[in-house]
Amino acid sequence: MHHVDWDLQVDFMQKKITGSGVYHIRHQQAPEVIFDVHHLKITGVWLEDEPQAVDFSFTQEKPFLGQGLKIPLKPGTQKIRIAFETTAEAAALQWLEPEQTTGKKEPFLFTQSQAILARTWLPCQDSPSVRFTYTARVQVPPHLLPLMSADNPQEKNEDGVYFFRMDQPIPSYLLSLAVGDLAFAPLGERCGVYAEPGSLKAAAYEFAETEQMLLAAENLYGPYRWGRYDLLVLPPSFPFGGMENPKLTFATPTIIAGDRSLTSLVAHELAHSWSGNLVTNATWNDFWLNEGFTVYFERRIMEALYGPEYAQMLHTLGYQDLQHTLEELSQKPQDTCLKLNLENRDPDEGLTEIAYEKGNLFLCRLEALVGRARFDAFVNKYFGTFQFTSMDTDRFEQFLEKELLNGDDAVKQQLNAEAWIHSPGIPEGIVPLQARLFEKVAAELQRWETGTPANQLATENWSTHEWLYFLSNLPKTLAHAKMRELDNAFGFTASGNAEIQAEWLRHSIKHGYKEAYPALEAFLVRVGRRKFLMPLYKALLETESGTDLAREIYRKARPNYHSVSTSSLDALIQATP
Incomplete structure (x- = not known):
């Protein structure tokens, strides 16, 4: 699939999303197409604009993966409409009662699609290697505001019907939807924050430096390719610090400390606009390509804004976290390699500090060996060359060899990329930075x-x-x-x-x-x-x-x-x- 037009209705009474999607596909006379679904009810499938529904079938259900939705194709089929409903088992969705929100008066819904949960709230080809553009018509109760990883409204309308558009191709794990009693405050020309009205002022104060972070990021690694960069402060039940949904970072309220001291998380999610959203890990075995680059980039942003000593503190605390993770995984040494093997495993098992902090440490080592100027030129070329595509570890190693290490045997030997990427633990002789x-x-x-x-x-x-x-x-x-x-x-x-x-x-x-x-x-x-x-x-x-x-x-x-x-x-x- 390369583009989808969704029509969604959000029902808080029944706690379900009902809708349909028109999926635009490209193929070479394929006999069928397969979409990922998990605990999702499929109510009908149509090819092109034909009025007669077609038969469909499912593969055998597998733990955490769900099922394949198999749809037979006719020669020349380029468009499929799928009608569906979410169920109570949709793991991506959290329906919150009013008392679970800040305002205590209105319900709230949010999604979390990473790593492979998008398939629980709409049919998709749920791999980070598949990218698509989309539009969505979303109907919600009129007193609530919906937001997506797309171009977003900044205020409520009277009928509760909203239209969204994402013109840049994204993978399914970056699909997001939130619906609640939300208000908006600008943070600059391209940045703003959404939150429940009672917490909007505190959020706007906390994130006031977001526009400066965006400018610092562009100065480092090139233009921001997504138009706006806004933040949404979710209720406390959100399971992560942040989620880098394009155009709209989802953020935990636990970073609102009143003194802007925890906003490196914003820099992290912003950095994902390049590393992860622009150039995406092709599989979850390559997760370090998303997170290692993002941690490194985050700390470069914080260094640009607050100085080297501030960034040194983040590196040192990150190294402490890495040591704890290495200790916890001492019985699973292969899980401390950067390139993972998650075959027949839930991808969430790879979401550890190894990808984040060992990945960052590897890039810091590379920068130290070749110098910051050469390293920055390499990263700029990396993002520019592979923008809006997926990248696996093997191709990254080839690009690294060609563009940075080629012919420099001394640096290659000192770096020992093989040990960092394919061997457990941290290579010998690495001295951590002490703030x-x-x-x-x-x-x-x-x-x-x-x-x-x-x-x-x-x-x-x-x-x-x-x-x-x-x-x-x-x-x-x-x-x-x-x-x-x-x-x-x-x-x-x-x-x-x-x-x-x-x-x-x-x-x-x-x-x-x-x-x-x-x-x-x-x-x-x-x-x-x-x-x-x-x-x-x-x-x-x-x-x-x-x-x-x-x-x-x-x-x-x-x-x-x-x-x-x-x-x-x-x-x-x-x-x-």
């Missing part, structure tokens, strides 16, 4: 460990990143009195910064600091971001008394979580004796 600002944090931590009261530490004007470094490097064992001392001095349990609070709650579980447990339960019930949920539930399950508490909290919290989170947590909690 200079963290040396001061480490010194203050040392002072506290040797007797200086917490309230006398020099922590004035510390950024979120400095606090995270402080917390992540606390001693492995801490007495209850020392935990209370830190909490009294710095208010970690009641922190309004989700990153800081989550890291503190993890320590509270580990050290049995039960004063924080009411805040822990409130956090886990309110927040659905998988990055926070997995470490906190794992920490509970690792303690003697925590398993029962984890299960008790999960029973309350599970209805607030998206299926992306519950699929991981169900397995984790059920596997615990």
Whole structure:
């Protein structure tokens, strides 16, 4: 398929999307076409504009993949209409009751299509290697506003019918739809933010520098190819920090800290407009091509705006996360290669820090060996050459050899791309970057460990990143009195910064600091971001008394979580004796 025209009706009473799509296809006398579907009801199929429906069939259902919808073709068929309805098992969709939103008055719907969940809410060829343009007519209740990964309206209309258009070809995992009581605020000529009215002002303040990020990105790696770049702040149940849906990044409210300290996530999703959306991993085995480049690019954007020391902090914290992931995957060493083998596995198993942080570390190593000017020229040519196409690891290696390493045996030997891409772990001899600002944090931590009261530490004007470094490097064992001392001095349990609070709650579980447990339960019930949920539930399950508490909290919290989170947590909690 290369273009689709959808007509969708969003029914909050029955919690389903009903619709049809006209699929424009190209083929060379193929006898049939196959679309991916999973827990999706197909109500009819027509070829071209013929009034008579045609028979269709399904392949055998497979776990997490669903089924193939097989449609016979006639010679010359170029257009197929498929009518469908979503079901209660549509894993991409989360239908929220009014009380689960900020405003508490209106329901909310959002989709999460990555990695292979688009097939649960509309028929598609659900591979990142298949790109298509689309239009959509979407009907919603008149008091709500729909948004898509397309050109979007900025205010509600009276009849609840909206038209969307995406003229740049995208893969199915970047299809998105959100419907809610939403308002819009501009952030510049090309940027803006959507949020529920009660949180719009805070969101607009938090993301005020988005236009500057966009300009910094263009200065690095060429023009932005998508027209507008807007953000949508979703309810707390959104399972990720952000999702790079073209033209409209979906963002978690947990990055709204009041001080713009967590906006590197915006830089990350913006960077995906080049690495991922413009040049896309051809398969989920090549996921590092999306995320490794995006982490590197994100930190270059933050460096351009806030200086090298700021970017150094992000690199150091990322390296810490990578070390934790390598430890967790020590029994699955092949999953620590950049090029993965996900055959007969759910692609979500490849969404680890390996793709993000090992990928970034590889690119940093490459930059260090050839120099920033040569590396930037290479990346610019990479994006320009392969824009709006898909890229696999083998072709990337060939491009790297031809455009950057060709004839330079010394650099090739020092880089050892084979070890980075196809071997487990991190190649020997790689010395991680240590942020200079963290040396001061480490010194203050040392002072506290040797007797200086917490309230006398020099922590004035510390950024979120400095606090995270402080917390992540606390001693492995801490007495209850020392935990209370830190909490009294710095208010970690009641922190309004989700990153800081989550890291503190993890320590509270580990050290049995039960004063924080009411805040822990409130956090886990309110927040659905998988990055926070997995470490906190794992920490509970690792303690003697925590398993029962984890299960008790999960029973309350599970209805607030998206299926992306519950699929991981169900397995984790059920596997615990």
